[in-house]
Amino acid sequence: MTETVQQWELINPDGAIVLPPRGKIEIDSCRPVTLEGKTVALLWNAKTNGDLFLGRIGELLAEQVKDVKVIKLWEVDPATKQYGPGALPAELVKKVKDLKPAIVIGAQGD
Amino acid sequence: MNQSKLEKEGISTLTLATSAFIELARATTAGTGVLDMSFVVVEHPMGGISKEQIRAKADAAFPEIVKMAPEWRPQVTEGSSRKPAYPAERFKFTGTVEDVNKLIFEKGWSLGLPIVPPTPERVKAMLKGTSRSPNEVLWVVPPRNGALTVELLAVHAAMAGCKPEYMPLLITIMEAFSEESYDWLGTATTTGSEAPMVMVNGPIMKELGIAYSSGCLAGGNHANVSIGYTINLIGFIVGGSVASTCIDRSVLGSRANIIAYFFGENEDANPWEPYHVENGFKPTDNVITVMSGDFIPLQELHCRTGPEVLTTLSSYLGGGARCFGGGAFVGPGSSKSYFLVLSPERAAILAKDGWTKDAIRKYIVEHAKTQYGATSPKWSAIPEYFGPVTPETLVPVFGRPEEIQIVVAGGAGTHSAYVRGGHGSIVTKLIKK
Numbered sequence: 001m002t003e004t005v006q007q008w009e010l011i012n013p014d015g016a017i018v019l020p021p022r023g024k025i026e027i028d029s030c031r032p033v034t035l036e037g038k039t040v041a042l043l044w045n046a047k048t049n050g051d052l053f054l055g056r057i058g059e060l061l062a063e064q065v066k067d068v069k070v071i072k073l074w075e076v077d078p079a080t081k082q083y084g085p086g087a088l089p090a091e092l093v094k095k096v097k098d099l100k101p102a103i104v105i106g107a108q109g110d
Numbered sequence: 111m112n113q114s115k116l117e118k119e120g121i122s123t124l125t126l127a128t129s130a131f132i133e134l135a136r137a138t139t140a141g142t143g144v145l146d147m148s149f150v151v152v153e154h155p156m157g158g159i160s161k162e163q164i165r166a167k168a169d170a171a172f173p174e175i176v177k178m179a180p181e182w183r184p185q186v187t188e189g190s191s192r193k194p195a196y197p198a199e200r201f202k203f204t205g206t207v208e209d210v211n212k213l214i215f216e217k218g219w220s221l222g223l224p225i226v227p228p229t230p231e232r233v234k235a236m237l238k239g240t241s242r243s244p245n246e247v248l249w250v251v252p253p254r255n256g257a258l259t260v261e262l263l264a265v266h267a268a269m270a271g272c273k274p275e276y277m278p279l280l281i282t283i284m285e286a287f288s289e290e291s292y293d294w295l296g297t298a299t300t301t302g303s304e305a306p307m308v309m310v311n312g313p314i315m316k317e318l319g320i321a322y323s324s325g326c327l328a329g330g331n332h333a334n335v336s337i338g339y340t341i342n343l344i345g346f347i348v349g350g351s352v353a354s355t356c357i358d359r360s361v362l363g364s365r366a367n368i369i370a371y372f373f374g375e376n377e378d379a380n381p382w383e384p385y386h387v388e389n390g391f392k393p394t395d396n397v398i399t400v401m402s403g404d405f406i407p408l409q410e411l412h413c414r415t416g417p418e419v420l421t422t423l424s425s426y427l428g429g430g431a432r433c434f435g436g437g438a439f440v441g442p443g444s445s446k447s448y449f450l451v452l453s454p455e456r457a458a459i460l461a462k463d464g465w466t467k468d469a470i471r472k473y474i475v476e477h478a479k480t481q482y483g484a485t486s487p488k489w490s491a492i493p494e495y496f497g498p499v500t501p502e503t504l505v506p507v508f509g510r511p512e513e514i515q516i517v518v519a520g521g522a523g524t525h526s527a528y529v530r531g532g533h534g535s536i537v538t539k540l541i542k543k
Binding site for chain 2: 003004005006007008009010011012013014015016017018030031032033034035040043045047048049050052053054056057060061064065080082083084087088093096097101102103104105106107108
């Protein structure tokens with residue numbers, strides 16, 4: 001049986017992509033221009049071996065970047081070692097902010 | 111993503127992602143309210159390799175990390191939308207129904223199963239099932255951040271063959287998935303095989319013909335299958351949770367990522383209060399409960415008493431309730447949830463022997479155990495009060511009775527199941543018509 005060829009009007013099911021506004025923070029203005037003499041915080045999301053990887057990055061920073069201070073956040077507060085929507089609640093973000101890191105290097109994924 | 115929370119507070123970040131997860135990480139970024147973040151890609155995998163291999167990967171990535179940290183600047187600075195969310199875009203096409211399906215599939219607008227062509231007439235008919243405004247945005251579906259309007263929900267419901275009278279139920283389901291505590295992003299992109307689960311309570315089950323007895327998770331029931339299909343069409347197309355684009359990172363996935371778990375509680379055969387009444391709703395309320403998880407069968411045939419049933423179920427649960435190697439110890443303080451889906455016959459035996467839901471939960475917490483040595487010590491953080499453990503120590507796989515939700519579903523026979531909760535939490539909502 002031959003199917004009938006028709007003129008269709010169809011609706012695109014993919015929907016408009018909503019990109020949220022960037023917000024008030026001008027990120028590029030507060031990014032560091034150097035790591036020398038700065039504090040670098042390392043944030044582990046609890047996935048396997050992320051601590052070892054970040055730990056080695058911390059060692060290399062300490063060896064190669066003048067006067068850098070490296071902080072392993074999971075040693076400061078083990079509660080930072082999380083992922084998912086409940087991870088890093090406001091009080092922990094404040095705790096990180098109070099450490100005044102020039103940058104936080106985080107591991108993501110598995 | 112943790113780093114985006116920091117960026118929003120003005121803390122600069124650099125994110126290390128493995129090659130298998132970088133696309134997901136980038137896609138997730140926009141959904142968190144930060145349009146551009148700095149990434150350094152590290153060859154996958156990170157887990158399951160030796161310390162020496164980790165060290166070598168860190169050494170190889172370090173030059174780019176130390177360069178990017180002070181030099182990277184965001185390229186995307188303003189939010190935008192390519193097209194309006196409402197009305198959804200219309201387009202013309204000439205061909206057969208088969209041609210329409212081929213087109214839809216090639217554009218990435220179907221899961222591979224046939225769809226009903228989404229014509230304006232069909233969508234208009236579907237919208238008659240709700241009084242909600244078609245331009246209302248119900249949910250911005252991550253990780254793609256597609257805007258799901260009531261109209262677009264009707265488009266997907268039409269594609270899946272739903273009836274207009276399903277719309278209030280579908281709207282409530284979408285609102286439940288949109289809650290942060292459900293964590294749609296996590297469940298839609300995880301390496302695990304979890305899938306959306308929806309359970310229905312209330313008179314609406316019979317009004318819509320929702321299956322709650324024999325084979326309620328199987329095929330052959332229009333409402334269960336078409337609503338389950340709609341859920342995943344939306345996750346795939348509007349949410350962009352697609353394995354082939356490296357956004358959905360499911361190692362294996364699940365057939366319930368095609369037709370989501372959707373069933374009613376068998377209230378007729380439930381010897382206890384139905385789940386929604388237990389949770390503060392009236393028996394006449396229509397309620398949905400959603401959770402992300404995996405159905406695991408609990409097969410037992412010959413138990414004749416409550417203790418026999420519970421001993422057997424606890425044995426199953428102790429052995430497989432949790433993937434210890436990749437998760438945390440499910441001890442006191444765990445926020446995980448599990449559904450124990452009892453067959454009516456098993457529920458009847460337990461109730462006849464005087465077991466309440468609370469007594470069952472308590473029994474399971476006390477008896478579903480596994481040897482500590484069978485878990486990964488790194489991840490199995492035993493609470494201090496538990497005292498010293500050896501590899502032979504039996505440790506509970508459930509921490510608190512309230513982690514275990516007990517419902518009754520299915521038909522004649524003995525087989526039960528449990529649903530192992532994945533990302534996020536249980537969300538229960540009243541269906542408003």
